[in-house]
Amino acid sequence: MGMTMSQKILAAHAGLESVVAGQLISAELDLVLANDITGPVAIKEFKKSGAEKVAKNEKIALVMDHFAPNKDIKSAQQCKICREFAAEQNVVNFFDVGKMGIEHALLPEQGLVGAGDLVIGADSHTCTYGALGAFSTGVGSTDMAAGMISQKCWFKVPSAIKFNLFGKPQKYISGKDVILHIIGMIGVDGALYKSMEFCGEGVKNLSIDDRFTICNMAIEAGAKNGIFPVDEVALDYMNGRFKREVKIYTADEDAEYDAVYDIDLSAIQPTVAFPHLPENAKTPKDWGEIIIDQVVIGSCTNGHISDMRMAAEILKGNKVAKNVRAIIIPATNEIYLQCLKEGLLEIFVNAGAIVSTPTCGPCLGGHMGILAENERCVSTTNRNFVGRMGHSTSEVYLASPYVAAARAVLGRLASPKEL
16 A cells, blocks of 8 residues: 555654554654743653653754743743753754744754654644655644653654645735635644645645745644645755755655545635634635734744745835734744845835734734734734634734735725725
């Protein structure tokens, strides 16, 4: 029986010739990740176990990104725990204020994840790295602790769904529209504990940032992971960055899939996920005239340089509406500096937006953009659950940077023909 890409990566890291869906395996990890929210819990479990030393200090990454720079005493304590543990264990890949970024943009940028890797992270959006042909998935903090101790993790091998992409996206259509369209089609549990495998001739028409966005939100369909084939686009991104050997796995022709979907990229329209689920996807004819209070452009989903350029293209020469607060967050310092070099920061500020240091901040209702009672936000983040960005009566509308920037100018969620 043939194997999918994900199954081949898992088999290789388990030292097995083959695996099948549902099989339980123990596999060697290439990287173990945590942040300033999940890290302290994992560190507590690490110490409670009696462990004294991590297995491989160069294969752990701790990123201070959720509440950093510290927003209050509690968040300062969280970072302090991680900081002290990193020093004690000589963790090589510790990223603090000044050199940190949003973890799922930072690790690929720093060459810490790449093709053929097996990565776990105590953060659900760890599935982002499938854009580079890695098997990456989110785990709990206890699994994170076990990973630090043993550099291994237990997995149940997932079955898979194939998404055959063809065609070329129209102008102003990005990877965010693609994944919101797919989640709207299959639902938030449509890929529950399955691998979402994206393939087909349309893949070549998606940038690496599009692929990061699509894999990042695989978890919003309930998936174990999302993964793309390793082509020239992925290899170009990893060239000069990725610090280990590139290992390319391809799905067998007779690999089994639970379902196969054909997705015509040329037919996808600007898509917005209405409250309170990512599956509540609507195209412009169903948006209506909804007044908004805030726009957020950033996050591990859409804080890449291409996302910043999309926002700047719309905001250049325009002004943010009087009733709207526009918050723009480049995902890493490298992206921030690139924005500076290209004059994007000037465009943002002149338009009436503010630019933040890299942080997850408002995405999880942490800081830098909390919503008050009944406020509405158009956001390029990845979740719009009840109370996700603040008050339980607030509303989050998920969108691409193009759509979000245009709504910031209009001050409402209306037809894109107005801008």
